[in-house]
Amino acid sequence: MSQDSSKDAFLILRKDFDLPELKESFDEEQAILFLSKAVSQLLDRDFERLLQICYRIDLGEEKLKKILHESKPDQVSLDLARALWERQKLKIEIRKRYS
Template identity: 50%
Template structure:
């Protein structure tokens, strides 16, 4: 069980590092799970959403969030939940990429 948790933490740390690199911002610890990571990411996503929408679209494209997923969040979520939902979707996509990268890297 502890070994599984260590693996999960490594995946989360890898995703956090990827997002820090993509956004060129430090994400403040402690980041223990995907929800912590999404909360740390939310201020930057909110800023992009309100001030640099084109860069937000580029980020979503770069991480392969998916056009339908992005449209769904932007058009179907309540306005006060868009940033949180989008942050979580970005984190979940990065976690999936980090998982497969670790799994198949040997």
């Protein structure tokens, strides 16, 4: 997937999770870490909102359940952030391909 798809994914997820703007050059791993911190906060404080975002992004109920139940406790937010990231990038690529 292209760098443009990664940047587009960050811009979309940035709105959903109120992520900060990246000041330096774009780095996908840094963006996923920002997303992971936001996911962690939502896991602790507003689980319902996190579920709504996952539904809107169309993460998939089975994938969400697998992450929540099978990931190590300290890895849940990072695994979920990666899954959301990859799903958003895939959606962008599909839109580009079929538009």
